[in-house]
Amino acid sequence: MRDSSDWHSTAYRTHTIGQVVSGGSKILGKEVSIAGYAETVRGRGAICFLMLRDGTGNIQAFLKKDNMEASIFDSIQSATRESTIKVTGTVAQKRPPKVPEGQQLPAPEYEINVSSGEILASAETPLPLGVTDDVNVGLDVRLDNRYLDLRRSHVNAIFQLRSKVLQYGREHLIKEGFMEMNSPKIIASASEGGTNLFPMMYFDTPAFLSQSPQLYKQLAVLGGLERVFEIGPAFRAEKHDTYRHLNEFISFDIEGAWMDDEDVMGVQERMINHIWTCVAEFDQNLIDIINEFRISQGDKSITVEIPTIPFPRISYCDAIEIVKSGGAEINWGDDIESHHCDIIASKYPGFHFIPRWPMAMKPFYIHHKENEKSSTGGQLSRGFDLNYGRDEMTSGGQREHRVEVLEQNLINMDLDPKDFSFYTDGFRYGAPPHAGWGLGVARLLMVLTGTGNVREVVLFPRDRSRVTP
Ligand code: AMO
Numbered sequence: 101m102r103d104s105s106d107w108h109s110t111a112y113r114t115h116t117i118g119q120v121v122s123g124g125s126k127i128l129g130k131e132v133s134i135a136g137y138a139e140t141v142r143g144r145g146a147i148c149f150l151m152l153r154d155g156t157g158n159i160q161a162f163l164k165k166d167n168m169e170a171s172i173f174d175s176i177q178s179a180t181r182e183s184t185i186k187v188t189g190t191v192a193q194k195r196p197p198k199v200p201e202g203q204q205l206p207a208p209e210y211e212i213n214v215s216s217g218e219i220l221a222s223a224e225t226p227l228p229l230g231v232t233d234d235v236n237v238g239l240d241v242r243l244d245n246r247y248l249d250l251r252r253s254h255v256n257a258i259f260q261l262r263s264k265v266l267q268y269g270r271e272h273l274i275k276e277g278f279m280e281m282n283s284p285k286i287i288a289s290a291s292e293g294g295t296n297l298f299p300m301m302y303f304d305t306p307a308f309l310s311q312s313p314q315l316y317k318q319l320a321v322l323g324g325l326e327r328v329f330e331i332g333p334a335f336r337a338e339k340h341d342t343y344r345h346l347n348e349f350i351s352f353d354i355e356g357a358w359m360d361d362e363d364v365m366g367v368q369e370r371m372i373n374h375i376w377t378c379v380a381e382f383d384q385n386l387i388d389i390i391n392e393f394r395i396s397q398g399d400k401s402i403t404v405e406i407p408t409i410p411f412p413r414i415s416y417c418d419a420i421e422i423v424k425s426g427g428a429e430i431n432w433g434d435d436i437e438s439h440h441c442d443i444i445a446s447k448y449p450g451f452h453f454i455p456r457w458p459m460a461m462k463p464f465y466i467h468h469k470e471n472e473k474s475s476t477g478g479q480l481s482r483g484f485d486l487n488y489g490r491d492e493m494t495s496g497g498q499r500e501h502r503v504e505v506l507e508q509n510l511i512n513m514d515l516d517p518k519d520f521s522f523y524t525d526g527f528r529y530g531a532p533p534h535a536g537w538g539l540g541v542a543r544l545l546m547v548l549t550g551t552g553n554v555r556e557v558v559l560f561p562r563d564r565s566r567v568t569p
Contacts (some may be wrong), residue, residue, distance in 0.1 A: 112186055112220070120191055124210030127191045132213065133438045135220065136160070136187040137251065138179050138241055139232050150178045150214075152185060155256075160194070161187050161212040168215055175219050181270070182223035191215035191431055234396060239555060246560060246569060254393035257386040258549055264383055265375050265545060266331060269352060272374040276367060278327040278354060285333060289519045291315045292463060296336045298347075306522070309335035312538055314465065315523045317355035318499055320535045326357040331541070341564055343553040344491055344543060348562040352544075355536035361467075361482040364535040365453050367428040368486060368494060369409045372451060380404040380546065384479025390549060402550040411486070412452040417474050419444055419454050431541035432474060433458055441490040451493070455484035464509035467498040467533075482535070488547050496537025503527035 103109040110117050110137045120132060136154035143149050146165035151158055165173045167347075179185060190214040196205050223401055228245045229237045231252055242249040249255050271282070286307050291314040298309040309333045313330045320328050334351040348380060379387070384404075391401035414422065421491055428444030430436070436444070436454065444452070459468045462483035474482045483497035500506045507517045517524060542554035555561045561569060 111527075112136065112156075116156040117152065117159045118243075120210055120212070121159055124191055124193065125208065128193060129190055131188065131190050131215075133186060134161075135184065135190040137231075138181055138223075138472045140181065140182045140468075141177060141179050142458060143177065143463050147174075147563070148173065150176060150179075150185065150187070152187065153251075156389060157419045159187065161214050162192075163187075163214045163217070166215070169215070173216055174305060176214075176217050179219055180223045180280045182224050182227060182248070184220040184223075186220055187214045187217035189216075202309060211563075242568065243555065243561065244415075244569070248561075252393075254390050256390040258545075258551070259559065261379070261383060261386045261549065262374065262541075262545055263360050264379065264386075264413065265548065266352075266377040266541070268373055268375040270329075270331070272371045273327075273329045273354060273367070276327070276370070278329045279325065280315065281320050281328045281330050282332065283310070283313035283320075283324065283330060284336075285310045286314075286434070287311075288522070291465070292336075294515075298335050298337045298481040311336055312351055313353050314463075314538070315330070315520075316443055317353055317536060318465065318534065319526045321355045321357045321536075322531050326532075328356075329354040334538075337562065342539040343555075344546070346554055346558060346561050346563055348541065349554070349558070350541040352539040352541050353536060355499075356536060357532040357534045359498075359535040360533065361455060361484055361496070361535055364496055364498075364537055365413070365484060365486075366410070367453070367495070368537055368539070369407075369411045369451070370451075373407060374411045375544075375549075376406045380406055383553070394550070400550075404548070407450050412445065413451070414448065414452055414454055415456045416458065416480070417452055417456065422447060430479060431474060433460070435461065438490040441487055447490045449489075451486060451488050453484050453486050455482075456480045457483045457485070460509050464506065464510075464513050464515060467500045467535075484537075484539075486539070488543075490539075491543055491546070493543050493547070494537050495537070498533065501531040501533050502525060503531070 102111055108119060113133050114130045115134055118134055131408055136152035139151040139153050139158060141150050148163040150161040152161055163173055163176060165480055191210055194209040194211050199205055221360055229241060231248060252506040286302055287310045288307055292311040300307055300464050312334045317328055317330060330353045334349055335348050338345055371554050387404060388541055394401050419429055419436055420432055423440040423443050459479040459481040462481045466481045468479055468481045474480060485492050486494035500509060503524055506527060510517045510520060542557050545557035547552055551557060551559060
């Protein structure tokens with residue numbers, strides 16, 4: 101049965117349901133095997149209609165007791181919803197619906213006239229949440245049963261879109277000369293501050309889970325891999341319990357030699373523009389599925405508006421003035437918090453960069469030019485954020501490549517250069533000026549899909565109260 105020259109064909113099916121639905125005219129009358137989840141099982145006596153769904157679509161299978169082994173018919177007829185079933189039969193065209201005279205017939209639909217089948221695994225009842233029927237359950241129940249939640253079409257569409265976003269991002273960076281790398285996730289010292297590390301024992305040595313690939317992507321660039329990117333997990337032992345924080349998240353990072361902050365902001369906006377352009381061109385079907393659900397819930401539908409580039413750049417100093425003129429209290433040197441971002445976003449509603457933060461607010465690895473000061477004399481850095489609405493999507497910047505300044509930065513931030521010698525030593529033998537950024541994948545997807553919580557776009561989120569499934 102398996103046709104090894106066609107990847108659709110496996111041990112359990114000759115065709116996907118999508119192939120039969122869209123290509124039925126080419127295989128009309130042919131015998132096929134399909135497999136999927138039982139959405140509904142209807143019919144009485146010697147006739148049964150089984151609606152089967154796989155990852156590519158759904159189709160009706162028609163079973164007649166006279167046409168098959170009675171015990172198989174009986175087992176399928178009594179199958180519970182979401183049980184997995186394989187059926188074999190011929191492809192038939194469904195009887196076209198009656199339409200008023202003069203009106204065009206809809207495109208032909210196909211079904212399977214079943215001759216044999218098999219229950220692959222029975223589903224227990226009741227289901228903890230509705231898959232095809234719209235039963236309102238809370239996010240916690242959904243996450244506890246993510247494997248079922250994922251079978252709902254709009255949830256499935258979100259994760260297909262997530263995969264596409266990563267694919268388009270990758271494609272774009274490779275086109276711009278970046279190569280993919282992987283950094284260790286077990287590390288010896290903090291890159292993003294020492295308070296939010298998850299400690300662990302690495303045999304007899306204390307170690308931590310990595311907060312970001314920061315120091316390693318820089319070492320790769322120092323070693324001559326001029327343009328690198330990584331899509332990988334980052335772990336933060338933050339006690340936040342918000343819609344945008346997780347304790348494990350996927351960070352999409354780049355680092356490039358001979359580049360400054362403005363260069364990598366350019367990479368970022370071109371990449372986001374490319375992702376949105378591709379989604380608009382190739383993935384409207386997924387957006388439609390998400391919108392169908394949103395509309396059923398009374399939510400506004402989403403449209404993929406391709407952001408124009410360049411994104412606005414609002415320097416930190418200007419951002420502070422905008423926040424002040426919006427009536428909020430803030431001083432130079434303060435963090436720009438969500439309610440401040442709302443004021444900025446009312447003026448700049450799409451993606452916008454906030455470059456040139458005060459050096460004292462940025463990590464030790466960020467570069468500063470000694471002559472770049474605020475009007476009150478505060479030292480500015482080459483660090484930036486990318487924001488959308490009230491949320492930070494990305495942090496990045498040009499990096500400090502002068503080893504003596506780097507060591508002084510560590511001291512200024514009460515860190516011991518000795519703890520970072522594995523990193524600072526990489527700068528002793530000639531270091532190219534370089535820059536990069538780290539983008540929170542879930543936050544970007546929250547924008548694209550219009551969801552209000554990163555947990556909606558992360559398969560198995562890890563937060564303070566959740567470590568399973
Ligand atoms: P930063 O710590 O700002 O910078 O992280 C980069 C981006 O990662 C996302 N992010 C998070 N997402 C979900 N939950 C969290 N707890 C969380 N923390 C951060 C955000 C954020 O903008 N090394 C630098 C990057 C660089 O300079 O290259 C860094 O990690 O979207």
